[in-house]
Amino acid sequence: MTNPIKKYRSIASAIWALTVLFSFLWNQADDVREKNAIALETARSFLNHIMAVRTWNAEHGGVFVLTDEKSPVNPYMPEDQQSLMTSDGRKLTRINPAYMTRQISEIADRQGKVRFHLTSLDPIRPENKALPWEEGWLKEFEKGVKERGDFIGSVEGDVFHYMTPLQVTGACIPCHDDYSFGEIRGGISVSLPMSFRKSRWPLLISHLAAVIMGLLVIHFFASRLEARSGQLRIANQRLLREVAEHKQSAQELVTIKEDLELRVASRTGELSRTNALLDAQIKEQQQVEKALVEINDEFVQIFNSAPDGMRIIDRDFTVIRANRAFWELAGYKSGEAVIGRKCFEVYAGRCCHTPECPLTRILEGAARIEVEERKVRLDGSSFSCVVTATPFRAPSGQLMGVIEISRDVTPWKNAERALSQAAHDLLQRNLELQDFSHVISHDLQEPLMLIQAFSRRLQHNSLTTLSEKGKAYLDRILSSADRMQQLINGLLYYTKVEKESQPFVNVQLNGVISEVLEDLTVKREESGATIAVDDLGSIMADPLQIRQLFQNIIGNSLKYHHPYRVPEVRIRRGQVPEGYDPETYVSISIKDNGIGFKEEYQEKIFDIFQRLHTRQQFNGTGIGLAICKKIVERHHGVISATAVPGQGAEFIVTLPLVQGQGSHPLEALPG
Secondary structure (H helix, E strand, O other), rough: OOOHHHHHHHHHHHHHHHHHHHHHHHHHHHHHHHHHHHHHHHHHHHHHHHHHHHHHHHHOOEEEEOOOOOOOOOOOOOOOHHHHOOOOOOOEEOOOOOOHHHHHHHHHHHHHOOOEEEOOOOOOOOEEEEEHHHHHHHHHHHOOOOOEHHHHHEEOOOEEEEEEEEOOOOOOOOOOOOOOOOOOEEEEEEEEEEEOOOOHHHHHHHHHHHHHHHHHHHHHEEEEEEHHHHHHHHHHHHHHHHHHHHHHHHHHHHHHHHHHHHHHHHHHHHHHHHHHHHHHHHHHHHHHHHHHHHHHHHHHHHHHHHHEEEEEOOOOOOOEEEOHHHHHHHHOOOOHOOOOHHHHHHOOOOOOOOOOOOOHHHHHOOEEEEEEEEEEOOOOEEEEEEEEEEEEOOOOOOOEEEEEEEEOOOOHHHHHHOOOOOOOOHHHHHHHHHHHHHHHHHHHHHHHHHHHHHHHHHHOOOOOOOOOOOOOOHHHHHHHHHHHHHHHHHHHHHHHHHHOOOOEEEEHHHHHHHHHHHOOOOHHHHHHOEEEEOOOOOOEEEEHHHHHHHHHHHHHHHHHOOOOOEEEEEEEEEEEOOOOOOEEEEEEEEEEEEOOOHHHHHOOOOOOOOOOOOOOOOOOOOHHHHHHHHHHHHHHOEEEEEEEEEOOEEEEEEEEEOOOOOOOHHHHHHO
């Protein structure tokens, strides 16, 4: 018979060898990834320094240096900008960003380390002609690729080439009026000699050692198992010999028995039959008793581990069994204090000694009784309890009493009262909010309209008779009244988000964004903003409120733009936050390059009347983002914001695709 231990040892050895081989290959691949990552970050760092110097040069309109053999007059500049003469007769030439980059490249080339190359598919200078490996990358830049980097072998060893496109910015236009903003005018590359001479021998030797050690361990344990198996086989053979001996002894006994049977045939036969019958009955009784003991032990364990109070009551109202949960619920320290007493003496309720008693109704033929009543404990305290009673029958089917289960529902009752009170308080607050909305729409607007009307009438009729200080006072009154009108209108819309909302319909988000951008045309033209919108799909929503939501957020991006940057806004679909199902939710990201805000205001900006700037800096009421939050909450979604001061802000709106399908993560929590 084939030894299974040898088979399993071979399988284990093969698995261990394959595992170590996979580890070796994985580490090799990880070294290659690490090499590429280090080279890419190093190249980016060098190129960022060069681009920073170019930007500095461009922002200052170029710099003037003394002319010499290394810095002759730049013939590619306009003649009136090529050179200057100092007061002492020395000649200066203007160094533009391209001229400066080329000189830095020549210096680096002479040092023989990092090499830079300013190039283009259509270069002005012959030395800027693209190298063979640069031509393909330049064509990819024209298709929108942002950077390229790769190792290219050469006679000097491994060289990492990295290249990014040169894009026309606002600082380039004064000197290159034939360029277009954002146009790709070539690229700048950096070549780094990167020598990674990491030896593979330590990794190979360590994995070989792991293979050998693993195989030795497997062989050791397999040998131990084989030895143990041999011992078991010897023991088995010994047992077989003993069985054979017993069989032989039994055969001898049979022979003796047959001899005895021949002597006393009649009486021995009867006695044998009787003994056989008794043996069978005894074995059967022992098996039944053992099974009953096991069943009783399991029942007791299950009975005492039940979380609800359980007791068994006979037909005379006597408790014959109770679990731990019951006597703790009734206020007793042990089950002995409960068993043997009348059920109404342990604890009483309103159904005791009445026709509604569960035992009485079960005895009358009911199949299941469930009542709710207050029970009184041993210490006199009471609690709300749900009692469920079912018949307790003997194996023969005779009705012996009831099995009664008691569950303390006091926490549920307290929770019901708390929920009822919370619902009542919420109703009162809604009524107060409606009254507040009525006051705003009628009582506050009427005197405000009078202030505005009489102020404008005074401005129209008595402007010539007022002093300059009076005119200033009148302008401030009108300005304050207009701000008050904006606040009232904002508060009215805030209170109407729920009250005057429209039914949810299928809304194409790109269509809504297009309408919002059309409304913001004037602001976009004034700031020169560029707004990029990806395909956002559609959701079930209130179209008017969704339009108001995006109008407020995009309007803020245009309002709070950086004074020294052209506003850029990117609207796209993003990854839904953790805890939301991507199949039923969608996240929309609105990201800008504006002035941003501090991290401590990430939650406060959605509070009503929260302003981060003075009215002299930016107009506003502080209600817009509060309205956005309320609209999103009405759609069972969530809105959040992140920002970096001076760099920009990003608002993320997460909404369900279909209302009523998929739940908010907080709604799934137990009440």
